[in-house]
Amino acid sequence: MDELILSAYGGLELSEVSRSLWEPAIPHLAFFVAGGDAAPVLAAIEGVARSAGLSQSVPVAVLLDEFAHGSRALCDGLQAQGTPEAREACRLLLGLENVALTRIASGYSAGLEETIGRLRRDAEEVSPVDLSTGALKPNEIIEQLSLEVNRCQRMELSLGLLELALEEPAGIEASSRARDDSRMVLHEVGECLHENLRRYDSVGLTSDDGFLLVLPDISRRGLAGAAERLRRELTASAGPSAPRRFLFALAHYDYVDVNAGEMLEALDQSVSRARVVHEPLTWS
Numbered sequence: 001m002d003e004l005i006l007s008a009y010g011g012l013e014l015s016e017v018s019r020s021l022w023e024p025a026i027p028h029l030a031f032f033v034a035g036g037d038a039a040p041v042l043a044a045i046e047g048v049a050r051s052a053g054l055s056q057s058v059p060v061a062v063l064l065d066e067f068a069h070g071s072r073a074l075c076d077g078l079q080a081q082g083t084p085e086a087r088e089a090c091r092l093l094l095g096l097e098n099v100a101l102t103r104i105a106s107g108y109s110a111g112l113e114e115t116i117g118r119l120r121r122d123a124e125e126v127s128p129v130d131l132s133t134g135a136l137k138p139n140e141i142i143e144q145l146s147l148e149v150n151r152c153q154r155m156e157l158s159l160g161l162l163e164l165a166l167e168e169p170a171g172i173e174a175s176s177r178a179r180d181d182s183r184m185v186l187h188e189v190g191e192c193l194h195e196n197l198r199r200y201d202s203v204g205l206t207s208d209d210g211f212l213l214v215l216p217d218i219s220r221r222g223l224a225g226a227a228e229r230l231r232r233e234l235t236a237s238a239g240p241s242a243p244r245r246f247l248f249a250l251a252h253y254d255y256v257d258v259n260a261g262e263m264l265e266a267l268d269q270s271v272s273r274a275r276v277v278h279e280p281l282t283w284s
Contacts, residue, residue: 002030004086008077017058018066021048021104022074033089038096045100046107053111060108064101071097130205132183133190141204141212145260148202148216152256159256160215160223163206163267164189164230165247167275182209189234196233197226210271212264220252227281247274251284 009026024047028040045067052058075093078086124131128140136144145161152159166185186209193203193211202214215223227248234246249270251263266284274282 004078004081004083004089005030005033008074008081008086011077012070012073014070014073015066017062018070018073021045021063021067022070024048029093032096033092038099041096042100042103046103049104049107050111050114053108054115055111056115060105063104063108067100067104068097071100130190132187133205133211134194134203135190135211136202136204138205138207141202141206141214142260142264144202144204145212145214145263148214149256149260149263152216152253156255157217158219159253160218160220160226161251161263161267162213162215162223162227162230163249163271164193164211164213165208165249165271165274166210167245167247188237192233192237193230196230212267218252220254223250223252231280245280247271247279248281249274249284250281 005026009022014022024044025041028044032038032041049060049063052063053060071093075090078090078093120131128136130137135141148159151157166189186205189211190203193213197203197213197215200216204212204214206212215226218226227250231246231248249267251267251270253263270282270284274280
């Protein structure tokens with residue numbers, strides 16, 4: 001049977017695309033037409049289609065057409081040999097065609113999904129924004145804070161800062177489910193913050209998965225009111241996987257006379273103090 005298949009295939013004039021699909025499958029084809037499993041044939045074809053989806057070198061429509069062309073050409077080559085074995089091989093080959101076409105589409109789709117996933121990861125890596133929360137990444141929010149500090153000093157504006165820490169329930173396990181829940185919480189909190197802040201306020205992530213809010217040109221009373229409003233909104237929108245509580249550390253500067261690093265250090269100390277004394281809101 002090997003010689004029958006190889007003889008028919010060797011005499012074909014196929015395009016480069018068609019041959020790229022059939023070449024890996026031919027070694028398994030004799031086993032299939034001899035009554036064996038079709039899985040190795042289909043896996044080989046699907047693997048080629050997946051590679052094409054990854055590289056985007058050939059459109060899927062071309063793959064489907066070229067496979068069908070190769071299938072008919074191979075069947076004609078078998079029929080030309082005129083033996084009962086060749087005719088049976090042709091019948092089995094044609095019966096496999098629809099399934100193979102489906103596997104080509106499936107393999108190509110898998111390659112596309114991998115390509116999209118890679119592009120998404122690349123975009124996330126270079127983007128200044130965390131795509132899940134819509135918040136600036138930790139380094140970016142620190143840079144934004146430095147810019148706001150300079151602007152507020154130059155224009156003699158007040159500046160309010162709010163660091164939001166998410167307290168997990170005691171004893172939570174670092175399982176895959178817990179990590180998924182944590183990412184969902186960050187996404188929901190990010191959405192809530194953006195919906196309840198002014199368009200020129202800045203929202204960023206801290207290095208320990210909290211949030212840092214930079215609110216220029218705001219009074220101390222306005223900052224306290226914003227914190228209370230956010231506390232209510234976050235509590236109201238919290239789902240079953242939400243943290244047990246939210247901790248707020250606030251800092252307000254009527255006149256900005258310290259740098260960004262000193263501000264952040266003071267906020268971190270306030271968050272640490274809030275965790276120790278179990279206070280939901282502290283001022284630095």
